[in-house]
Amino acid sequence: MGGDGVFASARRVVTREIEASLTRVEEEEARALIAATTECQRVFVLGAGRSKLAVDGFAMRLTHLGLTAHVATNVTTPAIAPGDLLIVCSGSGETPGVVAITRQAIRAGARVAVVTATPDSALAAQADLVVRLREYGEDHQLSASTQFVGTLFEQAAFVFFDCLVMVMQRTVGATAEDMFARHTNLE
Amino acid sequence: MGGDGVFASARRVVTREIEASLTRVEEEEARALIAATTECQRVFVLGAGRSKLAVDGFAMRLTHLGLTAHVATNVTTPAIAPGDLLIVCSGSGETPGVVAITRQAIRAGARVAVVTATPDSALAAQADLVVRLREYGEDHQLSASTQFVGTLFEQAAFVFFDCLVMVMQRTVGATAEDMFARHTNLE
Amino acid sequence: MGGDGVFASARRVVTREIEASLTRVEEEEARALIAATTECQRVFVLGAGRSKLAVDGFAMRLTHLGLTAHVATNVTTPAIAPGDLLIVCSGSGETPGVVAITRQAIRAGARVAVVTATPDSALAAQADLVVRLREYGEDHQLSASTQFVGTLFEQAAFVFFDCLVMVMQRTVGATAEDMFARHTNLE
Amino acid sequence: MGGDGVFASARRVVTREIEASLTRVEEEEARALIAATTECQRVFVLGAGRSKLAVDGFAMRLTHLGLTAHVATNVTTPAIAPGDLLIVCSGSGETPGVVAITRQAIRAGARVAVVTATPDSALAAQADLVVRLREYGEDHQLSASTQFVGTLFEQAAFVFFDCLVMVMQRTVGATAEDMFARHTNLE
Numbered sequence: 001m002g003g004d005g006v007f008a009s010a011r012r013v014v015t016r017e018i019e020a021s022l023t024r025v026e027e028e029e030a031r032a033l034i035a036a037t038t039e040c041q042r043v044f045v046l047g048a049g050r051s052k053l054a055v056d057g058f059a060m061r062l063t064h065l066g067l068t069a070h071v072a073t074n075v076t077t078p079a080i081a082p083g084d085l086l087i088v089c090s091g092s093g094e095t096p097g098v099v100a101i102t103r104q105a106i107r108a109g110a111r112v113a114v115v116t117a118t119p120d121s122a123l124a125a126q127a128d129l130v131v132r133l134r135e136y137g138e139d140h141q142l143s144a145s146t147q148f149v150g151t152l153f154e155q156a157a158f159v160f161f162d163c164l165v166m167v168m169q170r171t172v173g174a175t176a177e178d179m180f181a182r183h184t185n186l187e
Numbered sequence: 188m189g190g191d192g193v194f195a196s197a198r199r200v201v202t203r204e205i206e207a208s209l210t211r212v213e214e215e216e217a218r219a220l221i222a223a224t225t226e227c228q229r230v231f232v233l234g235a236g237r238s239k240l241a242v243d244g245f246a247m248r249l250t251h252l253g254l255t256a257h258v259a260t261n262v263t264t265p266a267i268a269p270g271d272l273l274i275v276c277s278g279s280g281e282t283p284g285v286v287a288i289t290r291q292a293i294r295a296g297a298r299v300a301v302v303t304a305t306p307d308s309a310l311a312a313q314a315d316l317v318v319r320l321r322e323y324g325e326d327h328q329l330s331a332s333t334q335f336v337g338t339l340f341e342q343a344a345f346v347f348f349d350c351l352v353m354v355m356q357r358t359v360g361a362t363a364e365d366m367f368a369r370h371t372n373l374e
Numbered sequence: 375m376g377g378d379g380v381f382a383s384a385r386r387v388v389t390r391e392i393e394a395s396l397t398r399v400e401e402e403e404a405r406a407l408i409a410a411t412t413e414c415q416r417v418f419v420l421g422a423g424r425s426k427l428a429v430d431g432f433a434m435r436l437t438h439l440g441l442t443a444h445v446a447t448n449v450t451t452p453a454i455a456p457g458d459l460l461i462v463c464s465g466s467g468e469t470p471g472v473v474a475i476t477r478q479a480i481r482a483g484a485r486v487a488v489v490t491a492t493p494d495s496a497l498a499a500q501a502d503l504v505v506r507l508r509e510y511g512e513d514h515q516l517s518a519s520t521q522f523v524g525t526l527f528e529q530a531a532f533v534f535f536d537c538l539v540m541v542m543q544r545t546v547g548a549t550a551e552d553m554f555a556r557h558t559n560l561e
Numbered sequence: 562m563g564g565d566g567v568f569a570s571a572r573r574v575v576t577r578e579i580e581a582s583l584t585r586v587e588e589e590e591a592r593a594l595i596a597a598t599t600e601c602q603r604v605f606v607l608g609a610g611r612s613k614l615a616v617d618g619f620a621m622r623l624t625h626l627g628l629t630a631h632v633a634t635n636v637t638t639p640a641i642a643p644g645d646l647l648i649v650c651s652g653s654g655e656t657p658g659v660v661a662i663t664r665q666a667i668r669a670g671a672r673v674a675v676v677t678a679t680p681d682s683a684l685a686a687q688a689d690l691v692v693r694l695r696e697y698g699e700d701h702q703l704s705a706s707t708q709f710v711g712t713l714f715e716q717a718a719f720v721f722f723d724c725l726v727m728v729m730q731r732t733v734g735a736t737a738e739d740m741f742a743r744h745t746n747l748e
Contacts, residue, residue: 005588007595010727014720015580022576027566034568044373048447048748050621053614057715060262060611064709069263072373073422073471075247076256079372086373095748097447100474101373108372148625148730148740151723154618158719159575162712166571169709179709185266185295186231186259186273186288187609187656192401194408197540201533202396206389214379221381235561235634237434240427244528247424251522260609260658282561284634287661335438335543335553338536341431345532346388349525353384356522366522374422374469418747434636443637446747449621450630453746460747475747482746559640559669560605560633560647560662 013138014155017145020136021156022163029131033087033113034164036129037062038171040111041083046072046102048095050154055089055115058161064179065165065172072101082109090114091135091153093121102126115160117153133160200325201342204332207323208343209350216318220274220300221351223316224249225358227272227298233259234276235285237341242276242302245348251366252352252359259288269296277301278322278340280308289313302347304340320347387512388529391519394510395530396537403505407461407487408538410503411436412545414459414485420446421463422472424528429463429489432535438553439539439546446475456483464488465509465527467495476500489534491527507534574699575716578706581697582717583724590692594648594674595725597690598623599732601646601672607633608650609659611715616650616676619722625740626726626733633662643670651675652696652714654682663687676721678714694721 004012037043043062045055062069070077072086080086086105090098093116102123105112114127117134124130135152137144145152169179191199224230230249232242249256257264259273267273273292277285280303289310292299301314304321311317322339324331332339356366378386411417417436419429436443444451446460454460460479464472467490476497479486488501491508498504509526511518519526543553565573598604604623606616623630631638633647641647647666651659654677663684666673675688678695685691696713698705706713730740 005592006728006731007586007588007591007724010724011583011586011721014724014727015576015583018579018720019576022572025568025572027568030568031566046373049449049745050618053449053618053719056262057611057614061709061712063263063265071261071263072371074258074261074263075243075423075427076250076258076261077371077373078250078369096474096478097471097748100470104372104374104470147723147727148622148737151622151726155720155723158614159579159716160572162708162716163568163571163575165712166575166708167567170567176709182265184259184264184610185291186233186264187291187658192405193541193544194399194401194404194537197537198396198399198534201537201540202389202393205392205533209385209389212381212385214381217381218379236558236636237431240431240532240636244424244427248522248525262610262614283661283665284561284658287657291657334536334540335435335550338435338539342533342536345427346392346529347385349521349529350381350384350388352525353388353521354380357380363522371423374471420747430636437637437639445635445637446745448632448635448637449617450624450632450635451745451747452624452743478746478748556639558633558638559665560607560638561665 013146016138017152018155018159020140021134021152022160024136025133025160032129033131034167036085036111036113038168040085042068042070044070044072044080044084044086046086046098047089048098051089051091051157054154054157054161055087057158061165064182065168065174080105080108080110084110086110086112088112088114088123089157090123091117091150093118093123099123115157133157200333203325204339205342205346207327208321208339209347211323212320212347219316220318221354223272223298223300225355228270229255231257231259231267231271231273233273233285233288235282238276238278238344241341241344241348242274244345248352251369252355252361267292267295267297271297273297273299275299275301275310276344277310278304278337280305280310286310302344320344387520390512391526392529392533394514395508395526396534398510399507399534406503407505408541410459410485410487412542415457416442418444418446418454418458418460420460420472420475422469425463425465425531428528428531428535429461431532435539438556439542439548454479454482454484458484460484460486462486462488462497463531464497465491465524467492467497473497489531507531574707577699578713579716579720581701582695582713583721585697586694586721593690594692595728597646597672597674599729602644603629603631605631605633605641605645605647607647607659607662609656612650612652612718615715615718615722616648618719622726625743626729626735641666641669641671645671647671647673649673649675649684650718651684652678652711654679654684660684676718694718
């Protein structure tokens with residue numbers, strides 16, 4: 001395909017970078033997050049900017065799977081408590097507002113899982129569970145993404161959470177029909 | 188208070204208009220909405236713009252009262268079903284996106300309550316229950332509000348819902364301690 | 375009105391409390407906030423929970439007045455900079471996530487105005503400008519509100535901002551037609 | 562890799578499906594959307610559920626690129642007008658609330674671009690510009706995705722928009738430094 005267009009060539013770079021990053025997610029870390037998610041009382045998700053978009057998309061699917069999920073800062077979100085899990089999504093692991101709210105969850109006795117590109121961050125240091133989702137370039141070199149800072153992490157996070165959903169459909173025994181019946185009809 | 192400042196004089200007009208509008212809410216309509224809210228399975232709220240702000244504030248307090256409340260269009264909101272109540276807040280009663288979503292709720296078999304300034308609107312026509320919250324001026328003349336269109340309705344709606352909460356605290360037997368325990372700690 | 379219903383009696387308490395609180399807002403503080411809002415480059419608003427609803431409602435009206443307004447944490451919100459004003463709305467003045475983000479705005483060189491029920495709070499201490507909006511009971515006693523904690527502040531804030539809008543319509547010379555032309559038509 | 566874990570095997574399916582779908586995006590359709598986006602006055606984005614997450618992520622990056630972008634239904638979003646572009650993201654192309662709001666944009670004289678998995682949908686029929694983003698399985702068969710309905714479209718849309726951003730960085734001449742300077746500092 002020598003006559004590649006500008007879109008096709010961008011698409012090739014981006015999908016290779018996502019592939020490179022997701023391939024390096026540790027199976028054990030992903031499974032630990034699945035276990036924590038299915039075994040807790042209620043799941044709360046937290047993020048800022050596009051990382052919030054990624055983890056909000058996960059919260060929707062958890063609802064479809066029949067789990068109880070809440071987005072931190074939504075008006076109907078109740079108090080988090082022991083037995084609950086907070087899943088924080090942050091590339092830098094240092095977003096000030098997110099760090100401040102995570103501290104509240106810890107104080108309340110909840111478990112905290114952090115999905116981050118920065119394992120040596122403030123958020124990762126406070127977490128019970130860390131999933132490392134690092135930015136790799138097309139050439140599989142760490143931090144060699146050619147996309148705008150954070151973009152690859154956010155893409156990888158969006159897709160990563162959907163991979164968990166695919167696994168959890170079997171874990172919790174949810175059929176597509178079950179999930180569709182729980183999908184909002186107010187759109 | 189002859190030396191009234193610009194703020195004080197605006198404040199006087201606005202609080203009088205709110206008072207004039209809320210005084211004319213029918214006790215029966217308010218009580219019917221309280222009954223519908225406490226007796227249904229789950230409450231869903233829907234609005235656009237500043238009417239959405241008013242009804243979202245109500246959804247938060249319903250959570251604090253121990254009821255199950257969801258905001259239409261939030262990612263974790265499940266499918267509405269028979270036994271559920273949709274509370275729609277719309278001054279004009281004609282907001283196209285809101286009308287379209289309300290139709291979905293009716294199709295799904297849910298009850299619909301509409302809080303509106305326009306009793307002869309599309310939304311009111313489709314509702315099982317209507318609360319009329321009309322715009323009155325300081326001089327208690329209908330539609331004589333001196334505020335920007337819709338503003339008085341939105342203010343009155345915000346305060347109206349909080350009046351319902353005050354009544355419902357007794358109805359459902361929720362103490363301030365109960366409510367505080369359910370208030371989000373992730374802010 | 376001996377035959378008062380439960381709604382009417384709640385309505386009477388609530389509107390009196392709002393009146394009692396707003397009457398005590400200092401004209402100078404309100405005017406200083408109006409001046410800061412109309413003279414800055416761009417306005418950013420920040421809050422959590424129902425305080426966020428109140429200040430978000432203000433941001434919408436600022437847009438209608440022809441000013442540039444952004445809600446902190448919305449996806450299209452740009453970086454705040456010197457010349458910009460951050461308006462923070464917080465009853466307690468201590469909301470951790472809000473405090474953390476306010477610190478970022480100060481670091482970026484923006485001016486900060488805080489509308490709060492708690493003048494000796496962390497947020498008020500950091501602000502260039504404070505508007506005190508305290509909770510008064512029906513009997514005009516401080517902190518004697520009979521409503522759930524924070525409720526009166528949130529109501530008073532929602533209405534307070536609309537009083538500013540009424541004044542600013544004259545300050546900036548915006549007619550209802552001007553404002554309506556800027557009102558979103560995508561609802 | 563015989564010893565594949567459940568996560569790794571889900572990840573393989575998902576990334577292959579995204580690749581299969583994005584590979585089939587028409588270069589001309591992608592380029593037409595880039596041209597429409599960079600040449601219009603202002604961009605407005607609209608979606609529901611997870612499609613909204615995808616297009617909201619794009620709106621953020623447009624802001625970083627120095628374009629003016631608004632999210633339909635956000636409180637600070639102004640009226641759309643001739644010269645503006647509405648980008649609608651919807652897998653089914655039939656979401657009732659989204660269709661109703663799109664109709665408003667057309668009535669207001671704005672251009673409409675639709676990114677959809679369903680080219681023969683109500684939304685596509687009304688659009689000035691359509692980008693087809695269809696769901697393909699691992700085996701490159703149309704509609705053979707093994708993920709929950711709509712999931713692949715939402716993933717592909719999230720990544721698709723980021724590919725446009727990569728191209729537009731060159732088109733509009735935005736460096737990573739320019740973009741970072743516009744990135745919100747209130748998180």
